[in-house]
Amino acid sequence: MRILVVEDDKDVAGFVVRGLKEAGHLVEHADNGRDGLFMAASENFDAVILDRMLPGGIDGLRLLETLRGQKNTVPVLFLSALAEVDDRVRGLKAGGDDYLTKPFAFAELLARVEALARRGKGDAPVTRLLVADLELDLLSRQVRRAGQKIDLQPREFRLLEYLMRHAGQVVTRTMLLEGVWDYHFDPQTNVIDVHVSRLRQKVDKPFPSPLIHTIRNAGYMLRADPA
Amino acid sequence: MNAMARAASLALLGSCVALGPLGMPLVNGQTPIEQVTTDTPEYCLHLLQRLRQIEQNRPPPKDVSYLSDEGKLMCDHGQIRAGITRLRRAMQIMLAPTEK
Amino acid sequence: MTGPGVKAAPEMGRQRPTLWRRLTGRGSDRPLRLLRSASIRFAAVYAVLLALSGFALALFLWYETAGLLDRQTEAAIRADAQGLSERWEEGGLPALVMTIDDRLAQNVDDDAIYLLVDSQLRRIAGNLQRWPQGVTATNAWYELPVQRAGIRSLARVQRFDLLGGFHLLVGRDVRVRAQLRNLLTDAMLWALVIVVAMASGGALVVRGLFRRTLANISHTSAAIAAGDLGQRVKLSGRGDEFDQLAETINDMLERIGRLMDGVRQVSNAIAHDLRTPITRARTRLEDAALHAGSEAELRAAIERAIADLDGIVAVFQALLRITEIEAGSRRSAFTAFDLAPVLADVGELYAAVAEERGIQVAVESPPQLPAYGDRELIQQAIANLLDNAVKFSPRGGRVTVSGAASGGGVIIRVRDQGPGIPPDELSRAGERFFRGEDARSTPGSGLGLALVQAVAHLHGGTLRLDDAAPGLAAVLLLPMAQPLDPAGPGT
Ligand SMILES: Nc1ncnc2c1ncn2[C@@H]1O[C@H](COP(=O)(O)OP(=O)(O)OP(=O)(O)O)[C@@H](O)[C@H]1O
Ligand SMILES: [Mg+2]
Numbered sequence: 001m002r003i004l005v006v007e008d009d010k011d012v013a014g015f016v017v018r019g020l021k022e023a024g025h026l027v028e029h030a031d032n033g034r035d036g037l038f039m040a041a042s043e044n045f046d047a048v049i050l051d052r053m054l055p056g057g058i059d060g061l062r063l064l065e066t067l068r069g070q071k072n073t074v075p076v077l078f079l080s081a082l083a084e085v086d087d088r089v090r091g092l093k094a095g096g097d098d099y100l101t102k103p104f105a106f107a108e109l110l111a112r113v114e115a116l117a118r119r120g121k122g123d124a125p126v127t128r129l130l131v132a133d134l135e136l137d138l139l140s141r142q143v144r145r146a147g148q149k150i151d152l153q154p155r156e157f158r159l160l161e162y163l164m165r166h167a168g169q170v171v172t173r174t175m176l177l178e179g180v181w182d183y184h185f186d187p188q189t190n191v192i193d194v195h196v197s198r199l200r201q202k203v204d205k206p207f208p209s210p211l212i213h214t215i216r217n218a219g220y221m222l223r224a225d226p227a
Numbered sequence: 228m229n230a231m232a233r234a235a236s237l238a239l240l241g242s243c244v245a246l247g248p249l250g251m252p253l254v255n256g257q258t259p260i261e262q263v264t265t266d267t268p269e270y271c272l273h274l275l276q277r278l279r280q281i282e283q284n285r286p287p288p289k290d291v292s293y294l295s296d297e298g299k300l301m302c303d304h305g306q307i308r309a310g311i312t313r314l315r316r317a318m319q320i321m322l323a324p325t326e327k
Numbered sequence: 328m329t330g331p332g333v334k335a336a337p338e339m340g341r342q343r344p345t346l347w348r349r350l351t352g353r354g355s356d357r358p359l360r361l362l363r364s365a366s367i368r369f370a371a372v373y374a375v376l377l378a379l380s381g382f383a384l385a386l387f388l389w390y391e392t393a394g395l396l397d398r399q400t401e402a403a404i405r406a407d408a409q410g411l412s413e414r415w416e417e418g419g420l421p422a423l424v425m426t427i428d429d430r431l432a433q434n435v436d437d438d439a440i441y442l443l444v445d446s447q448l449r450r451i452a453g454n455l456q457r458w459p460q461g462v463t464a465t466n467a468w469y470e471l472p473v474q475r476a477g478i479r480s481l482a483r484v485q486r487f488d489l490l491g492g493f494h495l496l497v498g499r500d501v502r503v504r505a506q507l508r509n510l511l512t513d514a515m516l517w518a519l520v521i522v523v524a525m526a527s528g529g530a531l532v533v534r535g536l537f538r539r540t541l542a543n544i545s546h547t548s549a550a551i552a553a554g555d556l557g558q559r560v561k562l563s564g565r566g567d568e569f570d571q572l573a574e575t576i577n578d579m580l581e582r583i584g585r586l587m588d589g590v591r592q593v594s595n596a597i598a599h600d601l602r603t604p605i606t607r608a609r610t611r612l613e614d615a616a617l618h619a620g621s622e623a624e625l626r627a628a629i630e631r632a633i634a635d636l637d638g639i640v641a642v643f644q645a646l647l648r649i650t651e652i653e654a655g656s657r658r659s660a661f662t663a664f665d666l667a668p669v670l671a672d673v674g675e676l677y678a679a680v681a682e683e684r685g686i687q688v689a690v691e692s693p694p695q696l697p698a699y700g701d702r703e704l705i706q707q708a709i710a711n712l713l714d715n716a717v718k719f720s721p722r723g724g725r726v727t728v729s730g731a732a733s734g735g736g737v738i739i740r741v742r743d744q745g746p747g748i749p750p751d752e753l754s755r756a757g758e759r760f761f762r763g764e765d766a767r768s769t770p771g772s773g774l775g776l777a778l779v780q781a782v783a784h785l786h787g788g789t790l791r792l793d794d795a796a797p798g799l800a801a802v803l804l805l806p807m808a809q810p811l812d813p814a815g816p817g818t
Contacts, residue, residue, distance in 0.1 A: 083647060084647070084651050085648075086656065086657075103640055183676075183707075183710075185648075185706075186641060186644070186645075188714055188770075189680055190680070191676050191677060191680050194679040194683055195679050198679055260472050261455050261456055261459050261471065261472075261473050261474065262455070262473070263454050263475045263476075263500075264453075264455065265431055265437075265454035266476035267476070270454075274432055308437060311437065312435060312437055315433055315434055319433040322429065322433060
């Protein structure tokens with residue numbers, strides 16, 4: 001995927017660019033708002049990682065507003081040290097698709113950017129999700145694995161749905177908390193882990209090969225091959 | 228503050244004083260002052276004579292003769308203006324249109 | 328009068344500009360200083376207003392009385408002249424002469440002035456000796472000095488021209504009236520002087536009042552500016568506007584004091600509570616740098632240090648969040664929402680963890696529970712309470728989360744069967760970084776209840792910690808079920 005990183009801090013930018021390249025992405029970097037806007041507007045990216053406070057007269061918000069003003073719908077993830085709730089709200093209002101505050105874990109950034117970039121692709125409404133022999137019907141709200149019906153609580157159903165929609169991608173605990181519970185705070189205790197392990201009990205335990213994998217230092221991933 | 232109030236008050240006081248003889252040409256100065264001729268003993272006499280003339284045609288009421296006597300007396304004693312006033316009052320009564 | 332203008336100490340002339348200079352600001356290093364003083368401005372406005380109304384009243388009275396006298400005289404003269412001209416038209420010269428004589432003869436008031444002259448200005452009838460020189464125009468009023476039995480007097484006259492070259496002068500002796508008018512004018516002027524004097528005196532009083540009322544507030548403010556934050560504005564007890572102002576200021580000071588305490592707590596916390604994990608992370612890294620035997624060992628140490636740093640960041644974030652909430656800026660995000668699903672969700676989120684530890688979580692709530700506030704924050708507050716309850720509950724315990732409507736607001740209660748908080752710690756449990764003696768072994772940083780308390784305050788509510796014997800009952804009271812006035816709740 002082609003990803004643009006607009007970030008003025010050399011260390012952070014270098015770290016992010018290196019990490020994204022290692023993850024197999026094509027990365028461009030701009031260290032000020034003006035260049036960032038130019039590149040974002042003139043080239044096609046799958047996602048943009050955007051710092052909010054930038055030198056060069058155009059800050060992240062202005063950049064994004066200008067971009068959206070030009071009907072550019074590239075997914076944008078804010079990466080900012082401005083951590084107040086209002087800052088977050090402002091960023092999302094300006095057209096941001098996600099907001100990650102500094103300091104951040106790279107795994108979190110990577111997972112979110114990849115999720116964003118993929119979401120930007122096929123947006124056709126689906127009624128059925130299928131991963132390997134796991135099948136989730138959004139209309140009848142039924143889950144089957146290897147033809148066998150699995151009974152899930154509503155929340156477990158939504159958790160599985162989220163994992164399946166992001167099949168093959170790393171999903172972090174905060175992403176789950178935001179995406180499944182719509183919570184935007186850190187619940188201190190490892191509540192998510194417990195919920196995932198309960199889901200595993202129902203979806204993976206009775207079957208020979210597990211689908212839900214734990215990714216160390218990052219989160220979870222639902223995928224078919226046990227590689 | 229007082230200075231402000233004072234300035235304003237002075238200005239207004241001035242305008243008040245100026246308002247007194249407002250728009251009235253004053254005839255005075257070098258021109259000799261005019262004499263009023265109805266404050267003289269002559270006029271007193273003149274009034275008395277006129278009164279007597281009228282009284283000949285019609286007998287005067289008691290207060291008229293009293294007034295005219297008094298007026299005459301005062302004129303004689305130099306209280307001209309007061310005397311004239313008495314005589315004028317007597318005259319007024321005598322000349323009043325058709326008494327009942 | 329203000330002091331400085333009167334006192335003429337020579338060296339003061341240099342230091343303090345003269346009154347006039349102060350008023351105009353010319354040549355002064357402190358231009359218009361005097362007018363910048365609100366008390367003097369108020370007093371000046373008072374004085375000017377009073378003086379102006381005094382003037383208006385005096386002017387009105389003067390015009391109505393003195394003016395009336397003049398107008399009466401003029402009307403009488405006109406009527407007189409009108410009568411005479413009628414006689415002239417009816418009977419010609421003899422009739423006119425006779426009428427003038429008659430009128431003079433009956434002029435009891437002794438104020439009539441007539442003079443009829445021919446074209447050569449020779450006198451025909453009347454009681455003036457000669458035609459006065461200055462009287463040249465018809466239809467104009469003249470003030471004519473006359474001599475009456477040796478006494479100077481003043482007459483108001485008007486000239487009328489008759490056919491055949493005759494001129495008629497009709498007038499009135501206005502000496503008595505003029506005297507009366509002068510008397511009136513004098514009285515008015517004196518009245519004005521009194522008004523000005525009273526306005527000045529009143530202004531002084533107003534200024535004094537103003538100063539005295541403000542002195543209270545400015546003393547307090549000065550004391551606070553000098554660092555004595557404990558000072559409060561004294562109330563007069565009258566409950567007037569100034570008392571209201573004083574109360575508002577005191578409320579403000581109260582709030583500033585609380586915020587200052589918060590800041591102090593936070594800086595203390597950074598100094599003490601964050602020093603520990605930072606030291607730990609640093610030690611780990613340094614230890615690894617010096618002693619790590621293998622790459623795997625090094626990596627492990629680094630990863631642990633990162634986890635430590637993440638913990639520090641989490642504490643920071645929690646602290647900042649509390650500060651943000653306490654600043655009250657989040658009030659703009661208030662909305663009306665249903666609390667029942669919020670309770671159910673939070674309960675469900677923690678139920679799984681609780682179950683792992685053999686603890687039961689029960690949610691008791693009416694099917695609908697209208698509330699008003701910041702949904703996300705209330706969510707987090709309930710989560711924190713539940714987090715504590717689950718954390719401190721013994722195996723096999725039971726945690727109850729209940730919500731109920733209460734007098735226009737909502738009341739949220741989280742009850743557990745754990746050890747509870749000892750009475751001497753109850754009041755401090757909501758402080759930032761406070762952790763009970765028995766809580767040292769559990770994970771946490773002591774910011775959970777502080778955030779709940781901040782959320783409660785933001786909503787004008789309270790957090791109460793009750794002894795549920797056994798266990799703790801945390802009661803969150805949010806008094807608003809619908810928007811209040813825009814000013815928001817006072818605490
Ligand atoms: N339900 C409870 N039962 C017993 N003690 C409690 C309970 N809730 C709070 N406390 C006491 O109050 C202290 C402060 O609680 P608070 O939630 O603020 O901090 P914490 O839970 O220790 O840390 P954090 O919430 O930041 O993870 C706790 O350390 C504990 O001593
Ligand atoms: Mg807690």
